[in-house]
Amino acid sequence: MSVYGVQGEERTRYTKAESKQIRTRSLRLLGSLLRPLKARLWLTALAVVVSSAAQAAGPALIAYGIDSGIPALLAQDWFPVAFAGLAYLLSGLAGAFLISIYIRSSARISQAVLIDLRTRVFLHTQKLSLEFHESYTSGRIISRQTSDLDAIRELLDEGLTLLVRGVTYMVFMAGALIIFDPPSALVLLVALVPLGILTRWFQVRSQALFRRSRVASAKLIVQFVETMTGIRAVQAFRKERRNERVFGDLVEDYRDVNAGVLRLFAVFNPGLALIGNTAVAVVLLLGAFRVVDGALGVGVLLAAVMYTKRFFDPMEDMAMFYNGYQSASSALEKISGVLEEEPSVPDPVQPVDLWTADGHVRFDGVEFAYTADRVILPRFDLDLPAGQTVALVGSTGAGKSTLAKLIARFYDPSDGAVTLDGVDLRDLHPKDLRRAIVMVTQEAYLFSGTVADNIALGRPDAPFDEIVRAAKAVGAHEFIESLPNGYDTDVNKRGGRVSAGQRQLISFARAFLANPAVLILDEATSSLDIPSERLVQEGLTKLLADRTAVIIAHRLSTVSIADRVLVMEHGRIVEDGTPDDLIGGTGRFAALHAAWRDSLV
Known part of the structure; x- marks a missing residue:
């Protein structure tokens, strides 16, 4: 330092x-x-x-x-x-x-x-x-x-x-x-x-x-x-x-x-x-x-x-x-x-190759703190089987995004280990890590260039038909075709030529084209209106079937496609179960779901 x-x-x-x-x-x-x-x-x-x-x-x-x-x-x-x-x-x-x-x-x-x-x-x-x-x-x-x-x-x-x-x-x-x-x-x-x-x-x-x-x-x-x-x-x-x-x-x-x-x-x-x-x-x-x-x-x-x-x-x-x-x-x-300055998340000295990842994520005795007096995630264990769609729910500051960043290895745990298919993320080859795990955040950042270029960010050599297929899967194809030059339209600086919701759809198409084993959506549907969100959820249902997915959302409608819900409070997982089981119970998620349902009336 x-x-x-x-x-x-x-x-x-x-x-x-x-x-x-x-x-x-x-x-x-x-x-x-x-x-x-x-x-x-x-x-x-x-x-x-x-x-x-x-x-x-x-x-x-x-x-x-x-x-x-x-x-x-x-x-x-x-x-x-x-x-x-x-x-x-x-x-x-x-x-x-x-x-x-x-x-x-x-x-x-x-x-x-x-x-x-x-x-x-x-x-x-x-x-x-x-x-x-x-x-x-x-x-x-x-x-x-x-x-x-x-x-x-x-x-x-x-x-x-x-x-x-x-x-x-x-x-x-x-x-x-x-x-x-x-x-x-x-x-x-x-x-x-x-x-x-x-x-x-x-x-x-x-x-x-x-x-x-x-x-x-x-x-x-x-x-x-x-x-x-x-x-x-x-x-x-x-x-x-x-x-x-x-x-x-x-x-x-x-x-x-x-x-x-x-x-x-x-x-x-x-x-x-x-x-x-x-x-x-x-x-x-x-x-x-x-x-x-x-x-x-x-x-x-x-x-x-x-x-x-x-x-x-x-x-x-x-x-x-x-x-x-x-x-x-x-x-x-x-x-x-x-x-x-030295990276706080350094590349491994002897990286382990993982050419094909199944998507099995595990937290073993993980603890995370930004500083010694600011512990965000107390010690805990968590197992996310390959192919499972998991929704993280909880109040602001509960630790949901921090947990997601640990999976994406934006941070390393202060103690314990996060593993992918049994390999510690700190030992995994950076190329394999970025290929296996993709995170879509609330800020859908687009770079100067065409829509097609932005979708192909993770796979620059992807054929055009695969780019179009990814856009169709998330419901972005129609609005892209309506742009002045379709997929060749320049999105302008930071995507200023398209709306916030459209930028988010393009970022979804980008993530899907990358075809990761683990996909993390951190408040990724927050910029979408209700019709767009429903369209994306249809695409999510099909495209997340064979990969591990971690969804962080305040909109509980997004949680409905999850196989499993984790409710977090103060860095701890206080509830763990299927959406139907938790809704039918008397815990924190049931109360959140009832409040959300009442707000729609």
Whole structure:
């Protein structure tokens, strides 16, 4: 589990131990992304080093041209001046050519890293268990894939170029200054003291601000995504004004954080310029006295001034890099946090194959708790024979959906085992598990694409006639045929082109086409009107005959097709019998059935 965890909002302040763990985790992720690109990285680094060396030769050639070329020119010797000029031109051309190679190579590296990282985030979040997705909001996941990855992209595309070129350039300028004029290099060394103090001041204060900036950005995205996703509820309950205030507060917070960052740069950038200009002035002043004394050549002084000036030239770019670096570093921390999350329902190490399942489900001493102090299902045993249709009935919160999720292995029991045909679900091969057990929930989610594509979700290679047969079996064929393009009609985003009841019928057809050994219907008829529900029940009666079915429904009319009814209260099964036996008794189900029958009068 990552430092963040999946509960609550991400923090902006950490203990030293947590910060060290986060940095280590982020660097480990970055190393794994760069490792496959070693050869290209070395080639890029070589291009940077040689180009910086070529640029560093420029002031030295000018010094040679002035101090050696001019006296030689007076003696009618053109060679030193011509050599200096030609060498300066060639070094400039070589530097420009190598920088071009570097930029192209670094762009390829950044794109390779981004593709790898974006794919990792997508694939990993798909593998994470239902527990993670129920706790980690969709807006935060979207933020990881959008604003956080964009921050890293900006760093790799621009910031990293500025850093590598800037550092290499500064090293060569400082080295050349030491060789040409050690006293001027001493001035530069002294200037590094206030430069280091200023940089450290900026680093400490900006780190927390950039973390706050990433969190504030994520909150904005979360609020926007949740508002747009739930726009029907927003408009139905007139939440526009309240959302406007909430979003406005988030925008203000984001603006305040960015204003704080700009205030830092308002001190940092002028401070850099002041230190650099002061160092250049001191080098020029001291060098001028030495030229007058004859201890220093004019060309060497000019080269020393140029080297000092060029040493500080990349500083502003370095500050911009640090801006991008802090933002990207905070983004990388959050992305690495997601990638460090482990599925609470892991795949088996040595999976057991079950090519053909009969559908015999058994709970052996099962107990389930979301947390240590929140036990949902106390210890119990349950046997569901193959081919039996079982209805789960009970009040909200009784544990019906949790029991169904255990059968589908969305969760693992805290204790005990759930088995299919004698095989523990934790040992069953994931492909066999998903083929054998299918769950249809209350939310009938449809993906963008045609109706036929959505029905064939579990069997993409299914022939068209089988798709049609599945739709006819659940009573969906008639309304599908009435759509503009029949089975080729695009259902639009999230199935917005069809009604809630029609979406539910399509999800039924999808489940039936998958032909599972165990079918779980979790409030799956809640979106259907009475005629549609009756039509579906006719299909259910025929299609559930040879498979195990678990039906969770508040509508007791759905229970009538069950062979067996389990009444649950507080996570325990309090009644177990056929619908007729329980209706004729005096227990909880009889009371529920009587209340339901009276409501129809």
